[in-house]
Amino acid sequence: xxxxxxxxxxxxxxxxxxxxxxxxxxxxxxxxxxxxxxxxxxxxxxxxxxxxxxxxxxxxxxxxxxxxxxxxxxxxxxxxxxxxxxxxxxxxxxxxxxxxxxxxxxxxxxxxxxxxxxxxxxxxxxxx
Numbered sequence: 001x002x003x004x005x006x007x008x009x010x011x012x013x014x015x016x017x018x019x020x021x022x023x024x025x026x027x028x029x030x031x032x033x034x035x036x037x038x039x040x041x042x043x044x045x046x047x048x049x050x051x052x053x054x055x056x057x058x059x060x061x062x063x064x065x066x067x068x069x070x071x072x073x074x075x076x077x078x079x080x081x082x083x084x085x086x087x088x089x090x091x092x093x094x095x096x097x098x099x100x101x102x103x104x105x106x107x108x109x110x111x112x113x114x115x116x117x118x119x120x121x122x123x124x125x126x127x128x
Contacts, residue, residue, distance in 0.1 A: 014062050022059050023067070042073060049074055 030044045049070070052060030064070045086092070099117045107113025 011058070014059060018059060019063055019066060023063055026060075026063070045070060045073060046077060049077070 026048060030041050030048075033039070033044055034041050048060060049064055051057065052064065064074055097120065100120055101115070101117055103115045104113030
């Protein structure tokens with residue numbers, strides 16, 4: 001009597017059919033939820049991506065890796081989160097840049113002359 005045993009090394013590949021069915025179902029769900037809750041599709045796809053990552057749902061993760069638009073949004077969100085985390089770690093504070101205001105009191109009109117805002121690092125040239 002012979003026994004046949006199938007053994008797969010590593011992770012078993014997800015079939016294309018499952019990915020397409022999941023994409024169809026999630027797309028339909030996103031459209032319905034957007035219409036009822038008045039939210040944006042980008043927010044819902046981000047929520048689905050976070051869910052797939054948090055609970056290690058391979059089917060959702062594979063879907064996000066195979067759809068270029070979803071992959072782009074995932075990369076953009078990861079970079080944004082990394083920048084925010086970096087700012088929190090180094091206690092980043094946005095520099096305060098005060099523009100330089102110049103005004104010519106006397107001018108051709110009753111309102112006066114020229115008024116100008118410029119960045120402090122730009123030289124004050126009269127011709128510009």
